[in-house]
Amino acid sequence: xxxxxxxxxxxxxxxxxxxxxxxxxxxxxxxxxxxxxxxxxxxxxxxxxxxxxxxxxxxxxxxxxxxxxxxxxxxxxxxxxxxxxxxxxxxxxxxxxxxxxxxxxxxxxxxxxxxxxxxxxxxxxxxxxxxxxxxxxxxxxxxxxxxxxxxxxxxxxxxxxxxxxxxxxxxxxxxxxxxxxxxxxxxxxxxxxxxxxxxxxxxxxxxxxxxxxxxxxxxxxxxxxxxxxxxxxxxxxxxxxxxxxxxxxxxxxxxxxxxxxxxxxxxxxxxx
Numbered sequence: 274x275x276x277x278x279x280x281x282x283x284x285x286x287x288x289x290x291x292x293x294x295x296x297x298x299x300x301x302x303x304x305x306x307x308x309x310x311x312x313x314x315x316x317x318x319x320x321x322x323x324x325x326x327x328x329x330x331x332x333x334x335x336x337x338x339x340x341x342x343x344x345x346x347x348x349x350x351x352x353x354x355x356x357x358x359x360x361x362x363x364x365x366x367x368x369x370x371x372x373x374x375x376x377x378x379x380x381x382x383x384x385x386x387x388x389x390x391x392x393x394x395x396x397x398x399x400x401x402x403x404x405x406x407x408x409x410x411x412x413x414x415x416x417x418x419x420x421x422x423x424x425x426x427x428x429x430x431x432x433x434x435x436x437x438x439x440x441x442x443x444x445x446x447x448x449x450x451x452x453x454x455x456x457x458x459x460x461x462x463x464x465x466x467x468x469x470x471x472x473x474x475x476x477x478x479x480x481x482x483x484x485x486x487x488x489x490x491x492x493x494x495x496x497x498x499x500x501x502x503x504x505x506x507x508x509x510x511x512x513x514x515x516x517x518x519x520x521x522x523x524x525x526x527x528x529x530x531x532x533x534x535x536x537x538x539x540x541x542x543x544x545x
Contacts, residue, residue, distance in 0.1 A: 275488055275519050276495040283472045284410035285385055285434040286500060288320060292522035293535060294387055295319045296505050297338060299528035305345060306336045307369035308380060314528050315381055318541065323387040323504075323524050326374050326395045333357035334374045334398040340391065346371070353392065374399065378406040387436075387475075387502075387524075390416045390425065400429055409433060415475055426471075437474040437499065445474060446485065449493035473500040473521070478511065491519050509534050 281287050295317075298310030311322050325338040329352055342348045342355075348363035363371055377386070386408075390396055403412050409429075415436035416422050422438040437445065474494050476485045486503045494501045502522035506512050512523055512534045525531040535541040 276492040278519065278521055279495050279498040279500060282498055283413075283431075283434040285413050286472060287410075288385070289540075290500065290521040291516055291535065291540060292321050292500075292502065293319055293528075293531050293541075294321045294323045294502065294504075294522055294524035295528050296323045296524040296526050298322060298324070300526040301507070301528075303345075303366045304369050305365065306338060306372065307365050308372045308376065309369050311372075311377060311381060311384075315384060317528055317532055319528060319532075320383065321385045321387060321522070322377075322381070323389070324374070324377065325389040325391050326399055327352040327392050328395045328398055329357045329360050330354055331356045332398065333360070334395060334402055335360060336372045336374050336377055338389075338391070342371075353394065375402050375406065378402065378408050385411045386413070388412060388414050390414055390418075390421055393418070393421060396421055396425055397428070400425065400433070403429075403433070413473065434472045436502075437471045441471065442474055442476060442485075445493055445497070445499075446490060449489040451489075471499065473502055475502040475504060475524075478503050478506065478515065486515060486518070486520060488518050495519075506531075513538075 278290055295314035297305035299314050304310040306324050314322060324336045326334050327337050328334055337352060341351050342363050345365050346363040347367045352360060360371055390399055403409060409432040413434040413436060414425050417439060419438040419440050422435055425433060426435055478486050491501050500521035503515055503520050504524035506523050506525055507527045509530050512531055515523060523531060532541055
C-alpha cells in the first residue's frame with residue numbers, strides 16, 4: 274500500500290491535491306511567461322502558475338525562462354546585460370511584452386506562483402518582491418542550483434516555501450530504495466532541507482531514461498511530509514499514469530489537456 278499524501282505544511286499548498294500547474298502559463302501556445310498566457314490559464318481555472326525569473330542590468334525582476342531574449346522575442350541580448358527600458362520593448366512571439374514579477378503578483382492576487390530562480394542575482398530581488406506584496410503564502414521558490422535554494426531558505430526562513438534542492442532529491446531517491454547503508458547516507462542532508470522549509474519535491478518523470486517519479490520515490494517523499502510535483506508532462510496518458518501513482522501535482526504546457534484529464538477524474542473542480 275502506498276503512503277498517503279502529506280497534509281499541507283505551508284499555506285502555499287492549501288489547495289486540495291492533485292495540483293495543476295500552468296508551466297510558464299501554458300507554453301504550448303508560444304506566449305510563455307507573459308501576462309496574456311497567465312490570464313488565459315487563470316481563466317481556464319488554474320490557480321497554480323509556474324514561471325522563471327531573471328534580473329535586468331538595472332535591477333528589475335522579470336518573468337522569463339532564458340538568459341537571453343533571442344529564442345522567444347523579437348529582440349536579442351542577455352537580460353542581465355540590458356536595462357529594463359530595452360527589455361520592456363521586446364515582444365514575445367512579436368506580440369506580448371515581457372512581464373515583471375511584481376506585475377504578475379499584482380495581476381493575479383489569488384494565484385500561487387512556482388518560481389524557478391534562474392540567476393543568482395535574482396534571489397534577493399525575488400524575496401524583496403514577495404515581501405513588498407506580502408505574498409509569502411503564495412510563492413514557492415526553487416532552482417537547479419542547490420546553493421541558490423539554500424541561500425533563499427537562509428534569507429527568508431520558513432515563511433518561504435521551497436522545493437527540495439538537487440542534492441536533496443538525490444538523497445530522497447537513494448533513500449527510496451531502502452536498506453540501512455542507503456538510509457544513513459543522505460539522511461542528514463535530506464532531513465535538514467525539510468526542516469529549513471522544503472515543502473515539496475519537483476522532478477521530471479525520468480532522467481536519461483531512468484524513472485524518477487515512481488511509486489517508491491513518491492512514497493518516500495510522502496513519509497517525510499513532501500508533496501511530489503512532476504514536470505513537464507504534456508501527454509494525457511502520462512498525466513493519468515502519474516496521477517494513478519499518487520503524485521500531488523503536474524506541470525504542463527498543454528493546460529487544456531491537463532484540465533480535461535482532471536475533469537474526467539472528478540478533481541478539477543477543487544481548483545476553483
